[in-house]
Amino acid sequence: MPATASEPVRQRRGIRWSARLRLTLMYGALFLVSGAALLAGTYLLVAQSPANKNTRVTAWRTGGPGSGSDQLRGRIEDIVSERRSAQLRVLLTESGVALAGMTGVSVALGWVMAGRVLRPVRVMADRARRISELNLHERLAVTGPADELKELGDTFDGLLSRLDGAFAAQRRFVANASHELRTPLTLQRATVEVALADRDADVATLRQVCERVVRAGESQERLIDALLTLASSERGVDPARCGPTGLAAVVAAVVREREDPRMTVATRPATVHGDAALVERLAVNLVDNARRYTPGDGWIHVATGTSGGRPWLHVANSGEPIPRSRIPALHQPFQRLAPRGAGEGHGLGLSIVAAVAQAHGAELSTLPGPEGGLAVTVTFPAYGDERVGPARVVPEGRQLVAGRTGSRSSGTEGTFPAGARKSARPS
Template identity: 35%
Template sequence: MGRAPGLSVRLKLTFSYAGFLMLASVLLLAVVLVFLLRYVPDSPVRPPGARLDLPGPDRTDLWRAFAPKAGAALVFLLVFGLVGGWLLAGRMLAPLTRITDATRRAAAGSLSHRIGLPGRADEFRELADSFDAMLARLEAHVAEQRRFAANASHELRTPLATTRTLLDVARDDPDRDSGELVERLRAVNARAIELTEALLLLSRTDQRSFTPERVDLSLIAEEAAETLLPLAEERGVAIGTSGDVATAVGSPALLLQMVTNLLHNAIVHNLPEHGTVRVDTAAGPRSVVLTVENTGARLAPRLVPTLTEPFQRGAARVRGDHAGVGLGLAIVASIARAHDGALTLTPRDGGGLRVTVRLPAAPPCPAGGGHRSGHVMGKSK
């Protein structure tokens, strides 16, 4: 954005300091002059016994004696104010120069630079600390986006490469059973579509493009459990739901997707047999809480924080019929952020994972409130 050239802030402050000093000096000299004029008569007065040829002092004599010295003092104070104001302004604006330099580096793409302004807290240091914090968040966000782009490229390249290999095999071997080839191509294509839809959903949740509504998380949890009941029965996992009516404000579709992803992960990453999944909802005065616990393998504490990163699948990148695309918890975290909530992952002592989603509670409704009894929706085989 082009702007017309103007005076620098340092020069403006210098003129301000000098102008204030000159105004204060003029007022002080005026007060001194008025004080002196009170004791000097308008016309000469000869004291008793004085010589007739030596008239007494009057106000004209005072003006002649006072004006040159006052003018010299004002000139000295003007020069002193300009020089002193220039030095003081430079000292005061030195932190702003460092902040400007850091801003230009950030605009040029260097997000690793920090201002690191020393000294005690004041306005400039608060600005510098806020800018450093913003740079840290931007650097982390850019790094996360780069990792996400690299992982997404890798994930999308895998089904495409598999498809090309299958087509090459079919071209080189015309007598090969086409039915088997079609089924494998269909499975690979379905996986690519699933990954693309997950990426689009993740992008939409980051933009918060939804109309907020009142949503009962307990009903959402029951709906997701009923949807995934066949998968749970196939894997021998029992799903139990319980808790209070927990009403939040948000998108019913996105919150259903969030709970579905949590339950799907809890079912897939579970014990080989006789596994359990527990879903609880709780309501507080300011927030509602959804908790999903499952049995499973023991998880290292250092591994748990990485599970919300895109394309992470637990301890290893395991493939399977229901392994997913590695975006389940990443989408959950994004949906929670889009609803001003928080996602917490905690490894269970006996193995498995406890996932807690805390969302702001909806405003109280006269017809709301209640408790839902728990029940088991799937039984172990």
């Protein structure tokens, strides 16, 4: 199977119709056509000029009617006409020879100039051919004037930069996932080996060991479930599984299963077109993330509603202050602000939220809370707009109002979408 779509063309025998050859032939053809048109125009102008067209011969009679002056005038006119035709033929022949010579010169010059113009393309092709997943840090680094070719090179460098980041993120993801999966396996193995080494272990001891192994297995199940959710969200939404989903009902069910005195809820009707299971997973991750990082005397506020026809979900909580510069990293898998402690998650919560939002074409806004913690808002497309596509992550430090962003210099107002504008801390 060929590595590229153009490989079968290169394997054909005969003339290789390269871009340089095509440009050269095009230059030569254009010069030949324009030269032929110029030659034809010049020939017509010379042929129709008054100097050639209105030439007359006048003869005076010196004798009688049979003196031969009429025959002489006719002869002279024939000679003049033949001379004019000969001159035109010479003009046409010499101009044709000159045109053929200049066409050859133009083809040669076109070949040279096409090579000079396409030289950056050859350089880019050679450098791009040497780049693989092992050296994605290299760039084409095209030099020269800011023309279309340099713009092409810079665009390709940008693509390489994004690919380099994607490969690096994939390597980090695999390493982190392997570590997260290996930790409970190591704990299970160590627990079982300790129990087996104790010859005097009774039933109660073995029961405790089994309970620890079960808890470690549950942790593995939660991690695998989160990874599967993340993978399915990044693949996008299956249109066959999409339909109207009551966002307020989903959030109410999630909150009802997690009775928490720190939580206040303000749900208003909002209908989302999407995958109900993924929307529920988004709400679950936002609420669980807020509960996990909110202190015992803190607060959590959950709200749903519609602004400008677009449904939104907002979850805010108090807690440790989070630097603005660290917020973008929280949307990456296995990224935490501090080392993982007992009972904490795997660092996949906000990455799953971002993936689900992207799959539904929603806008995700993550801001530092007014009393620490985070204020996360997910704004879905208006119901009836069934298009799904890439999400737009609102840059940190900007507010989201009715689906539009606007900068704010200070204050906490604006962390809620329009229609829910209030103090972020519930009364």
